[in-house]
Amino acid sequence: MDLRYVKKLIEMLDGSTVDSIEISSDKGMKLRISKSPQQRGVTVAQAMPAAMPMPAPAVLPAAPAARPAEEGGTVVPKAEAPKSAALEIKSPMVGTFYTAPEPGAKPYVSVGDRISKGQIVCIIEAMKIMNELESEFDGVVREISVSDAHPVEYGQVLYRIDPTG
Incomplete structure (x- = not known):
């Protein structure tokens, strides 16, 4: 227009x-x-094309408000859950997750494998393009969170890596 x-x-x-x-x-x-x-x-x-829906904004939980001190007492902050020592490899895009370079081939990595930074860990197919995903960390693969040939979302955890393993 x-x-x-x-x-x-x-x-x-x-x-x-x-x-x-x-x-x-x-x-x-x-x-x-x-x-x-x-x-x-x-x-x-x-105004924008009807065929291009906008992604919904992520809703983040609000930080808890500080409670006023009760009569004669002090405010004790809630203890936070301990953070996992595992590092996460997340999907950089929406697509289909593949553990191997081709059907029937040996997977790039398995649970228990030691990986190094820059090593290819999987392929994500997006728009008919095969994108190799490299590890950002050195460590041992502790968990593979997605099944082979399944869809993944942006930011979805694919692998959990133990850097001390």
Whole structure:
């Protein structure tokens, strides 16, 4: 859509009794212009292709608020759970996880294997491209969190590595 065309539509809408207009293009673009705040219309700056959904923002838990000291007592902070000594190798993309370079081949790594930084640990297929994933750590593989040929999400834990093992 041409920006001049959109500006002309806005001008026409402002000068009329029409409350809102919605236009769809043959390329999947939808544009909704609305005058009233009751209708949740998309503004020109927010218009985007209908085929491209936005990812939902991650919701992080809020930090606990400090409790005021009770009568004659002091505030004792809650003990945090001990952090695992294992390092995590996470998926850098959405795709399909493969443990071996081809079907029937020996896996790159198995539980109990010692790995070094830069060693290939798996392949993630995304958009028909095979992406080799290298380890960021030295250590021993303690857990493989995903089954071969299964889908993975961005940031999903694939391996847990014991750096002291």
